[in-house]
Amino acid sequence: AQSVTQLDSQVPVFEEAPVELRCNYSSSVSVYLFWYVQYPNQGLQLLLKYLSGSTLVKGINGFEAEFNKSQTSFHLRKPSVHISDTAEYFCAVSDRDTDKLIFGTGTRLQVFP
Amino acid sequence: SQTIHQWPATLVQPVGSPLSLECTVEGTSNPNLYWYRQAAGRGLQLLFYSVGIGQISSEVPQNLSASRPQDRQFILSSKKLLLSDSGFYLCAWRGDTIPNSPLHFGNGTRLTVT
Numbered sequence: 594a595q596s597v598t599q600l601d602s603q604v605p606v607f608e609e610a611p612v613e614l615r616c617n618y619s620s621s622v623s624v625y626l627f628w629y630v631q632y633p634n635q636g637l638q639l640l641l642k643y644l645s646g647s648t649l650v651k652g653i654n655g656f657e658a659e660f661n662k663s664q665t666s667f668h669l670r671k672p673s674v675h676i677s678d679t680a681e682y683f684c685a686v687s688d689r690d691t692d693k694l695i696f697g698t699g700t701r702l703q704v705f706p
Numbered sequence: 707s708q709t710i711h712q713w714p715a716t717l718v719q720p721v722g723s724p725l726s727l728e729c730t731v732e733g734t735s736n737p738n739l740y741w742y743r744q745a746a747g748r749g750l751q752l753l754f755y756s757v758g759i760g761q762i763s764s765e766v767p768q769n770l771s772a773s774r775p776q777d778r779q780f781i782l783s784s785k786k787l788l789l790s791d792s793g794f795y796l797c798a799w800r801g802d803t804i805p806n807s808p809l810h811f812g813n814g815t816r817l818t819v820t
Contacts (some may be wrong), residue, residue: 634814
């Protein structure tokens with residue numbers, strides 16, 4: 594069975610600073626990996642996804658993530674955050690044989706002026 | 707274009723009352739449909755998913771049930787709500803059966819059981 598661990602429940606950061614949100618997964622098979630963002634009282638929006646190929650994936654709003662198979666990680670990064678990036682971020686994994694997407698517990702990114 | 711609708715947006719219900727949350731998808735056919743619950747500090751928990759009319763898979767034993775009476779309609783129900791059923795319920799769809807296609811979420815229903 595797959596699982597996703599997001600070690601940081603909250604990440605406070607000042608505007609224009611870089612940020613990294615950590616995600617580790619466990620799976621016995623090849624996986625697809627996703628990052629979603631949730632703004633208050635809304636559903637989730639896809640930020641980026643890793644399916645295969647290049648391990649560095651670029652998404653919307655200036656975010657990128659790097660797939661590291663040896664460390665089973667898929668950390669999300671942004672070199673300079675804005676106030677508008679304040680939201681909850683979810684890492685998710687899906688294996689190649691099922692239709693289920695398993696989410697982590699989320700990381701709340703709080704950007705301060 | 708495809709859209710997903712969930713209603714109501716918020717709901718306050720007493721313990722022991724029934725529940726019916728509805729989700730519909732427009733602009734696509736034969737979607738995979740999902741119900742997730744988001745409780746504080748627990749992330750998103752997959753409750754049910756459906757790959758076709760009348761086909762429901764339950765992920766966790768609980769007080770809730772799901773039904774798919776039409777291709778693009780997914781309903782979450784309970785006969786008697788518990789306090790622990792409070793949370794933010796999200797419906798989602800996926801356009802095809804290939805796992806690499808992303809989920810598209812509705813705006814959610816915030817349920818408070820009092």
